Amino acid sequence: MFVDSHCHLDRLDLSAYGGELDAALDAARARDVHQFLAIAVCLDDVPGLARIARQHDDVVISAGLHPLHVVEQEPSVEAIVECAEQHEAVAIGETGLDYHYDGVSREAQFERFKRHLIAATELELPVSVHTREARDDTLSLIREYSDPAIGGVLHCFTEDLDMAREAVRLGFFISLSGIVTFRNANSLRELARQIPLDRLLIETDSPYLAPVPHRGKPNEPQWVVEVADCIARERGISLDEVAMQTTVNFYRLFRAAAPQASEEIRASLAQAGLI
Ligand SMILES: [Zn+2]
Numbered sequence: 219m220f221v222d223s224h225c226h227l228d229r230l231d232l233s234a235y236g237g238e239l240d241a242a243l244d245a246a247r248a249r250d251v252h253q254f255l256a257i258a259v260c261l262d263d264v265p266g267l268a269r270i271a272r273q274h275d276d277v278v279i280s281a282g283l284h285p286l287h288v289v290e291q292e293p294s295v296e297a298i299v300e301c302a303e304q305h306e307a308v309a310i311g312e313t314g315l316d317y318h319y320d321g322v323s324r325e326a327q328f329e330r331f332k333r334h335l336i337a338a339t340e341l342e343l344p345v346s347v348h349t350r351e352a353r354d355d356t357l358s359l360i361r362e363y364s365d366p367a368i369g370g371v372l373h374c375f376t377e378d379l380d381m382a383r384e385a386v387r388l389g390f391f392i393s394l395s396g397i398v399t400f401r402n403a404n405s406l407r408e409l410a411r412q413i414p415l416d417r418l419l420i421e422t423d424s425p426y427l428a429p430v431p432h433r434g435k436p437n438e439p440q441w442v443v444e445v446a447d448c449i450a451r452e453r454g455i456s457l458d459e460v461a462m463q464t465t466v467n468f469y470r471l472f473r474a475a476a477p478q479a480s481e482e483i484r485a486s487l488a489q490a491g492l493i
């Protein structure tokens with residue numbers, strides 16, 4: 219069983235599926251992808267995501283505001299908390315810092331990320347963190363405002379091994395996307411071999427960043443299997459082992475989603491004393 223730990227189900231290109239989200243999810247289910255964490259880009263999207271989650275037993279959602287999403291008014295800590303509670307989010311995000319682009323100033327991103335971390339700690343929910351070219355500020359905010367017992371994930375990770383190791387030390391998981399399959403991503407494949415397997419998650423970040431051999435097409439949740447397959451080949455282990463371990467990791471981190479886990483996964487979580 220695979221989990222897509224970060225997808226934007228409200229933004230998928232469904233033209234290959236007659237406009238039906240269900241058909242895209244069915245294509246993923248047919249490949250053994252049985253849990254989807256639908257990630258919010260802004261708080262206004264959360265009610266729509268919550269509607270999707272109500273309609274699908276295997277969908278859970280996050281609540282948050284992407285670092286580069288332009289808004290008229292920055293949400294307060296209370297607004298983030300209230301939105302997450304009202305819509306039963308299992309995670310806060312996506313949040314973080316992206317200094318590669320400057321659509322939102324660094325100062326505004328910094329304050330926004332801080333508020334999300336405070337809200338997450340208050341709710342005891344993990345954070346889904348987007349980080350790009352913002353290593354020091356990302357780590358220092360996590361160090362200061364995140365609870366290592368709750369933690370989070372650095373999603374769609376593309377930074378270096380040192381940063382990943384430091385994040386792991388702070389109680390975080392590292393999530394790899396289709397980028398790991400790209401021809402020029404040698405350092406990321408090296409990281410896929412080096413990071414302890416019990417700290418790795420997999421995701422699509424669909425509709426963005428489709429993996430090889432689908433690169434250039436709109437991405438979709440079923441292609442999380444290609445990400446897992448790349449990790450399995452890099453580490454010289456079976457696809458099953460990557461599937462099992464990244465699934466267990468997912469429920470270890472996003473504990474509020476654990477009631478949705480299969481019998482088999484719940485048994486191994488129970489065995490590890492995690493539920
Ligand atoms: Zn992101």
Ligand SMILES: [Zn+2]
Pocket residue numbers: 224226257312423
């Ligand atoms: Zn995303």
